[in-house]
Amino acid sequence: MTYNVQVTVMPLKELLDPQGKAVMGGLQNLGLTTVQDVRIGKNITLQVEANNPEEAKKIAEEASKKLLANPVMEYFEVSVN
């Protein structure tokens, strides 16, 4: 069956995220001063043909490791719906 797999790719926590920083500045300007930090990543949706959710997750993890995320600068999380 086909599984809907969400891959979230985020910049590593120790790295400066200039995009997040710019948006943070925008939120401050809006008066939303209680927002403490903003980090921006990507959400990638995969439709995966697999026998079970575990297999779908494994395939998505392989895709993430090999292409969707670059481990030098990003980490990823996979969830199967």
Added chain:
Amino acid sequence: MKFGVVVFPGSNCDRDMQDALQNDLNQEVIMLWHKEKDLTMFTTDDCIVLPGGFSYGDYLRCGAIARFSPMMQSVIDFANKGGKVLGVCNGFQVLCEAHLLPGVLLRNANQQFISKNIYIKGVGSPDQALKIPIAHGEGRYYADANVLDELEANNQVIYRYCDETGAVIPSANPNGATRNIAGIRNANGNVFGMMPHPERATSDALGNVDGRIILNSLLMNAKTGAARSAAAVANA
């Protein structure tokens, strides 16, 4: 010695590179379409150049998709056999994504696309600053501390951002690159990547020929020459 310049969809410095190598440095240049994969006309004494631009729209990450093009498979083989490969700007990003060079190029620390002349020093000019243009949004070189230490220990840092006098200082770093790194080479000394554009500074008509020093000393001199100069930068 011959040069091959790869043309990806979205490359936009490929013709500048061709013009610089052909007309300013009098080298034979063959343009290589990304869908081709034949490199049999080259020997390992020759050089393949990955030019600047926005290969495949910079989708996903800069250079991430270009890595899988048919031509890149041949370029990776060519590099592994010892052939010279130079990546400039987007080409540098492609080399990192293809794992031919360590590390990655991140979004500029100031969140802006930067297009201006900067100064670097390194191979071919270990003491004096060279004025070279940069034009990039993602040029902040990053690798973890272990990789950086290894690069420095092996004299693999080929260029660092400096001021006009040659001082490597934080204020001369345009994009926030770790340790002011503007360019590196691989451990074997045959694959080079740099963010600044030497091909935009090789013509008298453009008022700056500092780029000739870079292309000449990186690609057309003996390997030992390059390694010696890199050592001088590391110790500077």
